[in-house]
Every structure is written in C-alpha cells, then in structure tokens.
Amino acid sequence: MPTPRKAIISIEDTPYYHCVSRCVRRAYLCGKDSYTGQSYEHRRAWVEERILELSEVFAIDICAYVVMSNHIHLVLCVDIYEVNGWSDRDVVKRWHQLFKGTEISQKFAKGLALEDFEMTSLSGTIAKYRSRLSDISWFMRALNEPIARKANREDKCSGRFWEGRFKSQALLDEAAVLACMAYVDLNPMRAKIAETPESSDFTSIQRRIKAAFVGKQPSNLLAFVGNERLDIPKGLLFHLDDYLQLVDETGRIIRNDKRGAISDVAMPILHRLNIPQENWLKLTTEFTGLFKGPVGSLQELDVYCEHLARKRRQGAGNCHRWLDSA
Template sequence: MPRPRRTQISVEDTPFYHCCSRVVRRAFLCGDDTYSGKNYDHRRAWVESLLFELEAVFAIDIAAFAVMSNHLHVVLRVDIDRANRWTDREVLEQWHKLFKGDELTQKFAKGELVEPHQVLRLKHAIAIYRSRLCDISWFMRCLNEPIARQANQEDNCSGRFWEGRFKSQALLDEAAVLACMTYVDLNPIRAKMANTPEQSDHTSIQLRIRAALKGEQPSNLLPFIGNERDNQPNGIAFTLKDYLELVEDTGRIIRNDKRGAISGNSTKLLTRLNISQDNWLKLTTEFGKLFHGPVGTLQELTDYCEHLEMRRRHFAKCCRYLNTG
C-alpha cells in the first residue's frame, strides 16, 4: 500500500522534493493526442502560469519544472522559515489569495477588531493556514485540481484527470538535487520534444537561459547563489553558469544518443559532487527508473529512514550512483 504523505516528507531532513503528476483515461495534458486527433499544447501555459501564481502564495520555491505531454515534473523547496516569519495578518493575506477563508479571518485581515471570545478560533485558523502554506500536498492540490477542472470543462466530461496521488521523492543531498533538476530540465530532450534546452518550451531551463542572456535569474525560480557563505539568501549553492554548462553538456550527449565527454567547469562540478561521468549520465537519463522513493547517499538515506521509522531502505542499491566519483 502507498505510504501516507506525512511519512514521506520530512523537512527536518531536507527541504527539497521532486513531485510528478500523471494524467489518466488516455488524456493528454498537452501536445498531440493521436487517439482523438486534437492538440492540447495550450494547456502547458495553464500549468506554468498556475505554478508561478502558487509560488507567490506558498512558502515553497520552484527549483525546476517541465510540462510534458501526459505528465509534469516539479522540484520544490519548502521554506519553513519564511512561513514562520509571516505575521498573522500576512498569513491570512496569503491564504485569501487562493481561498475566501471565513467571515472572521476576512474581518481580521481587513484590520477590524475581533471580539475576545473569537480570538482562540482565529489563532487556530491562522495556525492551520500557516501550516498549509508550507505543505507540498496543499501546493500540489492547488495546482492539480484547477487544471483538472479546466481540462474536464474543455473536454466536456467529468471524472479524474490526474492519477489519484502525485508522486513525491525526498532529495536528501546536493548531488540528488542537482541530478534530479538536470533530469527534469532535460525531459523534453529525452522525449524528442525539443533539440536543445533553450527550445524546451514551458520548462525551467528555458527560463533560466533566457534570463542568463540578460545577466539575470528568473524571479519566480529558486536562484543559484554560488558557493555557501555566511548570511547568504536561500538558493542552490552552485553558480548558474556551472549548472547551465552541465545541462548543456549532458543534453548534447543525450541528444546525440552516444557517449560523449563532459569537460571544463562541468567536470569540476561533478568532482565536487563526487559523481563519475558515467554515473551522472545514468542518473540524468534513468532517474525516474532508478528511484521511486527518497534519493541520496547511503548515509543520508539511512538517516532519513531511521528518522521516519521506516523498516526498509528502498532503492539503497541505486545510492552507489551518487557517491562514486
């Protein structure tokens, strides 16, 4: 049986998670449906637009995403500290961007006085909303449900559009995070939907490349912040230039369907991650097959499983690809 979501997500162990949702009933999220003869490319824009709308509401950052023909990938970072820094009124203001709340929360958010006997109920509601605003399950619910309703309306049908549960994987260390991000960013290359990362529409890598050409980083994606240092903002502790070069080198090898060479700064980055070139190519082409649960080195996986009281370390064999440079 599937494990409850609360036993798969442990922000104490890692704030990074890879989530994937797939459609059902021969449905196509986007692209050409050979069965019906219809094209659904416009739905990719629905997903991307809603992703960024939710990123502005939740205390959750988007590190990578790719909208494919019948599924979508997203790599998320939960920011508990940001949610805890919000004042009570800010929590309600964020929540009300998506949901109406009730008369009491609306009253408080407007700055109106609350009766003494209502304070306890108000604080309870704020605590619940604060928790939900840094909850991956609520994030994915707010992403998938509106898309399903919109697609069903367009298809003039009812019932499930997505599979019952989205899949989530804990990414337990920086090697797992970067390997998963690269796997997600290169999804359109592997699926032959695009020839190059910059041609991969509705993906995080395309947005990062376009912003990099202007000397910027996308404001709605978790930034690359360089090497770790004191008092640095939240982000991915690598340089954007190194990551883009690594994705480009990896994509060329995948696209040409042959063994190639990763060199220059990409080699230095893999050395820092302690991953060999062969293992890196294995991870970035078969990540979805290798791992169906938490991803990290054997020690990180062991600590994570012990913390969540799991009796088995699933996919422990695949850990060797993450720490054999």
C-alpha cells in the same frame, strides 16, 4: 497500500522533494492527441502559470519544473523559516489569494473589529493556514485541482483528471537535488520534442536561460547563489553558469544518442559532487527508473530512515551504486 505523506516528508532531513503528477485519462494534458488529432498545447501555459503563481504564495520554492504531454515534474524546496517569519496578516492575505477562507478570516483581512471568541477561532485558523502554506500536499492540491476543473470544462466531462495521488520522493543531499533538477530540465530533449535546453518550452531551464541572457535570474525560481560562504542568501549552492553549461553539454550527449564527454568547463560541479561522468549520465537519463523512494548517499538515507522509523532502506542499492561509488 500507498505510503502516507507523513512517512515520506521529513523536513528535518531535507527541504527538497521531487513530485510527479500524471493525467489519468487517455486524453492528453497538453500536446496533440495522435488518436483524435486534437491539440491541447495551450494547456501547458495553464500549468506553467499556475506553478509560478503558487511560488509567490507558498513558502515553497521552485527549483525545477517541466510540463510534458501527460505529466508534470517539479523539484520543490520547503522554506519553514520563511513561513514562520510571516505575520498573521501575511498568512491570511496569502491564503485568500487561493482560497476563500472563513467569515472571520475575511473580517480580519478587511481590518474589521473582532469579538474575543472570534480572535480565539482566528488564532487556530491562522495556525492551520500557516502549516498548509509550507505543505507540499497542499501545494500540489492548489496546482492540480484548478487545472483539472478547467480541463474538464473544456472537455465537457467530469471525473478524475489526475491520478489519485501525486508521487513524491525526498532528495537527501545536493547530489540528488542537482541530478534530479537536470533530469527534469532535460525531459523534453530525452523525449525528442526539443533540440536544446533553450528550445524546451514550459521548462524551468528555458526560463533560467532567458533570464541569464540579460544577466538576471527568474524571481519565481529558487536562485543559484554560488558556493557556500558567510552571509550567503537563500538559494542553490552552485553557480548558475556552471549548471547551465553542464545541462547544455549533458543534453547534447543525450540528444545525439552517442557517447560524448563533459568538457573541463562543465566538470567543476561533478568534481564537487564526486560523481563520475558515467554516473551523471545514468542519473540524468534514468532517475525515476533508478529511484522509487528517497535519493541520496547511504549516510543520508540511514539518517532519513531512522527519523521516520522506517525499517527498510528503499533503493539503498542504487543510491550506493550511483551516488556513493565514486
């Protein structure tokens, strides 16, 4: 029986989650179907555009994404502080960008006068919308359902397009987050459909590299903000150049299918995370095979399981071997 989301999501322990959705039909989500010869490559743009659109609506930041032929990977960061800081009008406006809302919420959005009973009803509605706008399940629903409807219309069929439930796993510390991001960003290179990170279409790494060429970071991806310090802005606590260098060198080793070495230039992140190179290569090539549940050090895993009253520490052995063994 599938594990309920409430037994997986614990914002108290981590805002970071790795999510995967797979196409349930034999026909491809994107790419070219080798059986029929039909190309679905244009659908990659549908998915990427929707991901980036949702990042502007939800209080959920995109750390990494990749759109593959029959599945998508996302690394998400839930921002509870952001959603709690929105005004009621902000919440309604954002919700209406994706959903119709109620008759009362539509009146409120238009600035029309509301009766007392309508205000009471609206208060509960806004609280519900506010909660949903920081909910990963609602994010994935808002991503997957429109794509499924559009693909079904194009295929002239009905029924499920995605698997019944998307998969999600908690990323409990910065080592788990960065390893998972690199795993996601390097998906096309591992699959031998791209030679380099910058040629990996429909990925967050390609978007970050293009922005870096002009000295910027993508506004619709969670930014790298450098090492922790006073008054630090929201973002990933690493330097962007270090991450891009590390992913590039890791990709070269993976692509060449032979033993290689991470250079001294790219090593600062691994030293900070206390991850040996051998472990890093294992993590970035086999992440989803190694970990079926939450990912992090044993200390973080213990706290996470305690908060969720989980008796069994799923994946503790691999967490210890690959993230605690340095």
